[in-house]
Amino acid sequence: MKKLYAIGIDIGGTAIKHGICSSEGILIQHDSIPTPADAPKAIILQKIFEVISQNLALSQEQGMPISAVGVGTPGSVDIERGYLMGSTPNFKHWRNVAIAESIKHRFDLPVFADNDANLMAFGEFSFGAGKEKKDVICLTLGTGIGGGIIIDGEIYRGSFYAGSELGHMSIDYKGRQCNCGGQGCLERYASATALIQDYNLENPKNPVSGTKQIFLLAKAKDKIAQKVIKNFVSYLAAGIANVVNIFNPEMIIIGGGVSKAGAVFIEDIRDACQKRAMPVSFKNVEIVGATLGNDAGMMGATAFALKSLGKKGVVTS
Numbered sequence: 001m002k003k004l005y006a007i008g009i010d011i012g013g014t015a016i017k018h019g020i021c022s023s024e025g026i027l028i029q030h031d032s033i034p035t036p037a038d039a040p041k042a043i044i045l046q047k048i049f050e051v052i053s054q055n056l057a058l059s060q061e062q063g064m065p066i067s068a069v070g071v072g073t074p075g076s077v078d079i080e081r082g083y084l085m086g087s088t089p090n091f092k093h094w095r096n097v098a099i100a101e102s103i104k105h106r107f108d109l110p111v112f113a114d115n116d117a118n119l120m121a122f123g124e125f126s127f128g129a130g131k132e133k134k135d136v137i138c139l140t141l142g143t144g145i146g147g148g149i150i151i152d153g154e155i156y157r158g159s160f161y162a163g164s165e166l167g168h169m170s171i172d173y174k175g176r177q178c179n180c181g182g183q184g185c186l187e188r189y190a191s192a193t194a195l196i197q198d199y200n201l202e203n204p205k206n207p208v209s210g211t212k213q214i215f216l217l218a219k220a221k222d223k224i225a226q227k228v229i230k231n232f233v234s235y236l237a238a239g240i241a242n243v244v245n246i247f248n249p250e251m252i253i254i255g256g257g258v259s260k261a262g263a264v265f266i267e268d269i270r271d272a273c274q275k276r277a278m279p280v281s282f283k284n285v286e287i288v289g290a291t292l293g294n295d296a297g298m299m300g301a302t303a304f305a306l307k308s309l310g311k312k313g314v315v316t317s
């Protein structure tokens, strides 16, 4: 099969990650710029145009023609039009954006856009931890919890592009209030934000600012750190057990900075999950850490763009 190249853009609340990746998952280059999250959408689009221009120039230098552009953004994306529907948290004006159309207007290239968590999952599925699998579910533990569901090699989005919000499944119906309007949502207990909050609540005199510190403290036998991590693992396992019982996937991939805590952490999640999930549903499920790190979303965007080329109903010309 002929090797193809695509540009991937991953728009996050703090950084726009961008780069070039081949159809075989070889990362040619990657970089990032700060996101002007409070700026009007025309300014954000301008930044995206600039990084696309840079990548196009580089691809010409290297003799690697670009076949498509893929873009990931927070929020619900109508993938037929590459259109961001409604608003996104962490951005002031980034709402109702004709992403694919705007980029196509500027560059004569096929452009495809999707939700960032979907593309992160698709990146791990295409080129990372899940590349040998067909049914994969990805949970990214960060400020919140992003979820992506791949069923039989395809991204599952729900009927109106707003499904797979795994971070907003309730694990306690009387639990903590969530920004989404729900109560007891998984991300209020098992995101990086929640872990830091829980630690600082228990130890207000010596607050921490990152999860890495908490894991280091636990290693140094700090009782509070050990306790909040133990709870964190139980919360996460409750959520994952629900996912396992419903989807019975081949693999659960855990991403985000917290997943770098190591093999023991993943092992603890697996053990806690096994105690809660139905044995028949859990039996063959692998629970692993993500392998592409910060590049998963951007690489997933390139994989999605190349896969979508020529597909019916998608903007291609």
Ligand SMILES: [Zn+2]
Pocket: 167, 168, 178, 179, 180, 181, 182, 183, 185
């Ligand atoms: Zn919620």
